[in-house]
Amino acid sequence: MTTVRGFAWRNLHYALVAIFIAVLSYLQALRYYSFAPNWDLGDFVQIMWSASHGHLFTETASSFFGSAFPGNLQIDFLAIHFSPILFLLVPVYALLPSPVTLLTIQAFVIGIGGLPLFWLAMRTFGKRYLALSLLVSYLSYPIVVSTVLHGFAPEAMIAPLGIFSIYFLIDRRWAACAVALVLLCTVIEEAPILAIMICIFGLVHFRKEFARRQVALFLVAIGMLAAYMAFAFYARVAIFGLNPTGITTLISQNNWSVLGATDPTNVPAAIVKCPSCAFQALLTDGPQKVVWLLGLLAPLGFLPFFYPLALLPAIPWFFISLFSNYLGYFSLYDFQSVFAIPSLFAAAILGLRWLSRRQNGERLLKTAAVVFVILSLIFTFTVDLNPSIYGNSFTVTNRDQVKGQLVSLIPPGASVLAEDDVYPHLANGLNVYRIPPVVIHAFYAPVDSEILQRISPQFIVLDLSSQNGEISSQTKAILQGYVEPHISNYSVFAYEDGILVLEKGQVAPVVEKLALTLNYTNLLTNLKVVAAPSISGMVIYKPSGLSIRTAWFGPYAFVPPGNYTAVFRMELNAQQPLNTPLITLDASAMTGNEILASQTVYQANATGGWQTFTLHFSTKVPIFDLELRGLYPATNCQLSLDLITLNLN
Amino acid sequence: MMAWAMANPGIISLTISIVTAGALAFYLVVVPPGTVPYP
Numbered sequence: 001m002t003t004v005r006g007f008a009w010r011n012l013h014y015a016l017v018a019i020f021i022a023v024l025s026y027l028q029a030l031r032y033y034s035f036a037p038n039w040d041l042g043d044f045v046q047i048m049w050s051a052s053h054g055h056l057f058t059e060t061a062s063s064f065f066g067s068a069f070p071g072n073l074q075i076d077f078l079a080i081h082f083s084p085i086l087f088l089l090v091p092v093y094a095l096l097p098s099p100v101t102l103l104t105i106q107a108f109v110i111g112i113g114g115l116p117l118f119w120l121a122m123r124t125f126g127k128r129y130l131a132l133s134l135l136v137s138y139l140s141y142p143i144v145v146s147t148v149l150h151g152f153a154p155e156a157m158i159a160p161l162g163i164f165s166i167y168f169l170i171d172r173r174w175a176a177c178a179v180a181l182v183l184l185c186t187v188i189e190e191a192p193i194l195a196i197m198i199c200i201f202g203l204v205h206f207r208k209e210f211a212r213r214q215v216a217l218f219l220v221a222i223g224m225l226a227a228y229m230a231f232a233f234y235a236r237v238a239i240f241g242l243n244p245t246g247i248t249t250l251i252s253q254n255n256w257s258v259l260g261a262t263d264p265t266n267v268p269a270a271i272v273k274c275p276s277c278a279f280q281a282l283l284t285d286g287p288q289k290v291v292w293l294l295g296l297l298a299p300l301g302f303l304p305f306f307y308p309l310a311l312l313p314a315i316p317w318f319f320i321s322l323f324s325n326y327l328g329y330f331s332l333y334d335f336q337s338v339f340a341i342p343s344l345f346a347a348a349i350l351g352l353r354w355l356s357r358r359q360n361g362e363r364l365l366k367t368a369a370v371v372f373v374i375l376s377l378i379f380t381f382t383v384d385l386n387p388s389i390y391g392n393s394f395t396v397t398n399r400d401q402v403k404g405q406l407v408s409l410i411p412p413g414a415s416v417l418a419e420d421d422v423y424p425h426l427a428n429g430l431n432v433y434r435i436p437p438v439v440i441h442a443f444y445a446p447v448d449s450e451i452l453q454r455i456s457p458q459f460i461v462l463d464l465s466s467q468n469g470e471i472s473s474q475t476k477a478i479l480q481g482y483v484e485p486h487i488s489n490y491s492v493f494a495y496e497d498g499i500l501v502l503e504k505g506q507v508a509p510v511v512e513k514l515a516l517t518l519n520y521t522n523l524l525t526n527l528k529v530v531a532a533p534s535i536s537g538m539v540i541y542k543p544s545g546l547s548i549r550t551a552w553f554g555p556y557a558f559v560p561p562g563n564y565t566a567v568f569r570m571e572l573n574a575q576q577p578l579n580t581p582l583i584t585l586d587a588s589a590m591t592g593n594e595i596l597a598s599q600t601v602y603q604a605n606a607t608g609g610w611q612t613f614t615l616h617f618s619t620k621v622p623i624f625d626l627e628l629r630g631l632y633p634a635t636n637c638q639l640s641l642d643l644i645t646l647n648l649n
Numbered sequence: 650m651m652a653w654a655m656a657n658p659g660i661i662s663l664t665i666s667i668v669t670a671g672a673l674a675f676y677l678v679v680v681p682p683g684t685v686p687y688p
Contacts, residue, residue, distance in 0.1 A: 359656065371667060382677070388678060
């Protein structure tokens, strides 16, 4: 028994990492099947499909990032980011070609980063309980968790490779350190900066024991890393076709617009050039930046402050982030801060070592271990899986399943235009398109027009009821920019629960189910919404004596061609002559200009209590803005609308 | 008290971190920070 316990204790770190990988992979899969919007995943599914079919990393998903419009709708991902490390993943993806493979890889690489951290802590303190608590701290670290839940991004590999580099460096395993640094550089074009800073940290850390030969070796390594970085930037433009004055430049300028820098590499120059702009940039989104800094340091007990030298490799990222006005650089819910992780954890370990050598060392280490576990528990159950960020994306609803079924009806290899929540599910091919949402940047509008003018997809997938602003912005742009001008060329292939699939040509629908429930949540009104014993629980309420022209209107819903029945559930209380009109109910389109059906309810029709009124209408063309309205309510009538059900007959 | 704090910066630092973690948890979960847009 003791032997079994001993074995378990000695290998607990592997078990913790395995549990992390399993749990985070599962959460990632839930987010994938619940259609959580995931812009980056769409790119990587497509480029992995391309690479495993001999097209290098060609993609259409984000081609607009790399080339200026009008331009090519295809580009190689290496133009957008020079990440040759992706070649290592191609055989894995070829064996298991699924977006879930990439999501699992993301959890795996981040989880593996915990092992060199554990070994570094073991080597530094020789205490397994402390190393395990540090590992738990890493696995629950907000940026670690949010980097995994981001979906997939090669930058995630910065965490394990950076930590391996620092671990091998401190352990004086030069060859292994060199391999880790080389791999680190291949993650993304800016990664050599981190590698160079790790080498500089090594030079300072070992300054008392390094002979001239070792110093020279490190300086040569720094020179080679700088040369590689220059090549990476050169290759994006010269070999892979990045337009150096295209959208990427526009985005960079936007991200540091307060400072006046045009890209991250000239942030220092911009600070020197305009110190007042730098001060202004630093203050921009100040509260969020403070929260971000606290979120980076508090989970580590603020211990990095006690060994600031080890923070050296993270300094460039603090500069890039703190002087930026782009929220992603100073958010705990983005992967950009992953560059700081190796340095922050190394500094925490070395800071704790420095403190423990002062006095009460043993007691401090035990306290630190307990505090790390407490902090991990706090962050795991609050910040890490924050419901205000992730919403219900860890739950696959019935509607998500319907969406999955409709998407699965699209034949493999078909050309498709889709929104970015569906895109990763369909990105196995080079004729799959999407548009960047204009709610992010206004300058995406001409990009969207350009893409929509140049494509002719066989299928179009739209979620007409999405609650996500970015998705509904894409829906609106696709409906206005493509579907409405080309509607005569398309017919409804499938429609259910607000999810529309159009197919080019005249085809009979394979799935067409429509049942909409409209109430105070989706209708528009200037009246009060009050609690009342009703099916919805809350009703749109007009008291007697109030004069108003429109009781409710909206919701401007899309409906495919067909025969419809709308049932209004209402309560009308009035004491008027029997022929007095109490309210007019209608179904209309074209912002109320086209009346599809209308019915006036008279005092004679009002029985008191809840009752239903039915409208029938039909349409031979899709309607993009259906309204079910309540008009001209009588002033001396008290009315309540519970709900309207709309069914396709 | 001050002398004790100066002699035990590690304990002080760890204590502050727990208080900060609680404040962060409250701020980030109760006050929704909004989603991060893609650049």
